[in-house]
Amino acid sequence: MCGIVGIVSSEPVNQQVYDSLLLLQHRGQDSTGIATLDGDFFHMVKAKGQVREAYRTRDMRNLTGNVGLGHVRYATRGSAAAEQEAQPFYVGAPYGIILVHNGNLTNTRELTADLYNVDRRHLNTNSDTELLLNVLANELQAGISGLSLDKDQVFGAVSRLHERVEGSYAAIALIAGYGLLAFRDPNGIRPLVLGRRQDPQGQDEWVVASESLVLESGGYEVVRDVEPGEAILISPEGWMYSQQCAKNPRLVPCAFEYIYLARPDSVLDGISVYDARLRLGDVLAEEIAEQLAGIDVDVDVVMPIPDSARPSAMQVAQKLGIEYREGFFKNRYVGRTFIMPGQAVRKKSVRQKLNAMSVEFKGKNVLIVDDSIVRGTTSREIVEMARAAGAKSVIFASAAPPVVFPHVYGINMPSRKELIAHGRSSEEIAAELGADHLIYMSVEGMNRAIMAGQDHVTELEQSCFTGEYIAGDIDAEYLDWVEETQES
Ligand SMILES: O=P(O)(O)OC[C@H]1O[C@H](OP(=O)(O)OP(=O)(O)O)[C@H](O)[C@@H]1O
Numbered sequence: 082m083c084g085i086v087g088i089v090s091s092e093p094v095n096q097q098v099y100d101s102l103l104l105l106q107h108r109g110q111d112s113t114g115i116a117t118l119d120g121d122f123f124h125m126v127k128a129k130g131q132v133r134e135a136y137r138t139r140d141m142r143n144l145t146g147n148v149g150l151g152h153v154r155y156a157t158r159g160s161a162a163a164e165q166e167a168q169p170f171y172v173g174a175p176y177g178i179i180l181v182h183n184g185n186l187t188n189t190r191e192l193t194a195d196l197y198n199v200d201r202r203h204l205n206t207n208s209d210t211e212l213l214l215n216v217l218a219n220e221l222q223a224g225i226s227g228l229s230l231d232k233d234q235v236f237g238a239v240s241r242l243h244e245r246v247e248g249s250y251a252a253i254a255l256i257a258g259y260g261l262l263a264f265r266d267p268n269g270i271r272p273l274v275l276g277r278r279q280d281p282q283g284q285d286e287w288v289v290a291s292e293s294l295v296l297e298s299g300g301y302e303v304v305r306d307v308e309p310g311e312a313i314l315i316s317p318e319g320w321m322y323s324q325q326c327a328k329n330p331r332l333v334p335c336a337f338e339y340i341y342l343a344r345p346d347s348v349l350d351g352i353s354v355y356d357a358r359l360r361l362g363d364v365l366a367e368e369i370a371e372q373l374a375g376i377d378v379d380v381d382v383v384m385p386i387p388d389s390a391r392p393s394a395m396q397v398a399q400k401l402g403i404e405y406r407e408g409f410f411k412n413r414y415v416g417r418t419f420i421m422p423g424q425a426v427r428k429k430s431v432r433q434k435l436n437a438m439s440v441e442f443k444g445k446n447v448l449i450v451d452d453s454i455v456r457g458t459t460s461r462e463i464v465e466m467a468r469a470a471g472a473k474s475v476i477f478a479s480a481a482p483p484v485v486f487p488h489v490y491g492i493n494m495p496s497r498k499e500l501i502a503h504g505r506s507s508e509e510i511a512a513e514l515g516a517d518h519l520i521y522m523s524v525e526g527m528n529r530a531i532m533a534g535q536d537h538v539t540e541l542e543q544s545c546f547t548g549e550y551i552a553g554d555i556d557a558e559y560l561d562w563v564e565e566t567q568e569s
């Protein structure tokens with residue numbers, strides 16, 4: 082779940098791309114990159130770490146041009162530490178293409194072999210994004226006859242790419258001399274939103290980004306989400322063309338975007354993330370009431386684990402008629418722990434990030450709400466902190482169902498062993514966490530909550546809860562391979 086943005090403007094885009102990446106920082110903290118297109122030339126800067134530390138003034142000055150794109154990375158293939166895997170990726174032929182990608186390809190072994198054996202293409206990293214770019218380049222090359230490129234040839238290349246590539250991909254590319262191309266996988270697993278505004282002369286300026294908050298902040302109107310399988314081509318002069326390039330497109334957005342990944346002030350595929358989290362809280366409250374009915378405990382306070390659990394916890398408190406309190410103070414200078422690379426860093430960061438205030442815990446039965454429990458890194462530490470702060474009993478509730486299967490579409494949960502819910506009953510997990518009771522949202526409840534009140538999205542990508550993988554052939558052998566080869 083990286084963050085991507087692409088902009089076609091009538092003025093230099095470097096600052097706008099930078100500002101957009103700052104707004105998408107919650108989607109990736111490993112590395113970042115910006116590329117611009119100025120006439121026939123690309124300019125590119127990539128660096129490890131977060132946006133604020135990555136770019137110097139002289140880097141920004143060199144990023145000239147009115148067309149550009151940017152990326153913040155949360156590695157899901159290859160390594161978070163590998164500088165050469167930072168995005169964007171570049172190929173010199175045909176024309177010169179630069180690409181950024183949010184998602185994860187699942188047929189990387191086949192693509193790697195075909196790109197070498199059939200297409201004679203060299204890959205220099207373990208990144209699946211480099212594969213995606215090379216497939217695009219290869220299919221563009223295969224579709225051109227003369228010197229120049231037209232929109233039908235571009236859309237034809239994306240159609241062939243959809244036939245070859247499996248997994249999830251929301252991608253933005255710059256093609257030298259031709260402008261910006263954006264496309265979304267045929268299941269629309271990862272988000273991509275299109276926005277437009279007009280410059281003072283009435284010329285259209287365009288943005289494509291992972292989340293709608295980028296559009297709002299830049300003064301763009303939200304035109305629509307890019308459809309699953311669709312490709313959008315925008316010329317440097319602001320002409321926009323679009324075409325459905327997939328044979329059987331189907332909208333199945335990732336449930337985890339609504340639960341944790343996206344910012345609450347974004348609207349993805351017509352569903353407000355904030356509203357979805359409030360509704361998750363409503364449904365969770367019903368499920369908590371049912372499960373606590375037979376247990377002799379009077380809950381004194383409901384508390385969120387900041388930040389992502391706040392909207393759900395507020396609703397739980399309101400629906401159950403229990404006081405809402407913030408018992409954990411969050412250090413605003415520590416990033417999101419779940420998307421940090423390596424368990425040791427994640428564990429240490431939870432303690433640096435959150436601290437319990439004893440006044441809210443002493444002698445109380447506390448109901449702690451988090452949006453999700455994945456490895457249990459956060460919840461383990463939190464329960465310990467709550468007890469150390471004097472809590473009489475700790476009830477833990479998760480607004481997402483138990484995560485029991487690896488995520489292969491763009492969230493780095495490659496191994497079943499590391500998932501605290503894998504192979505354990507609720508009681509066993511509660512014991513692992515040290516909680517007195519543990520309540521999980523049901524899969525049915527999660528679906529009902531996220532998709533309520535609209536009929537545009539009728540199914541969610543929820544493989545990490547159910548084991549039903551919707552894109553590509555995901556079998557036991559594949560999951561074993563991911564487990565062996567991917568760092569977590
Ligand atoms: O069970 P775990 O493996 O610990 O993963 C789940 C936790 O990680 C996330 O928080 P994070 O600190 O990343 O971000 P937040 O501030 O947005 O809640 C999420 O909100 C849970 O708190």
Ligand SMILES: NC(=O)CC[C@H](N)C(=O)O
Pocket residue numbers: 082083154155156157158159166182183184185186208209210491492
């Ligand atoms: N989270 C993502 O979207 C990551 C994109 C790509 N798979 C990478 O590892 O760089």
Ligand SMILES: [Mg+2]
Pocket residue numbers: 386387388389390451452459
């Ligand atoms: Mg959290």
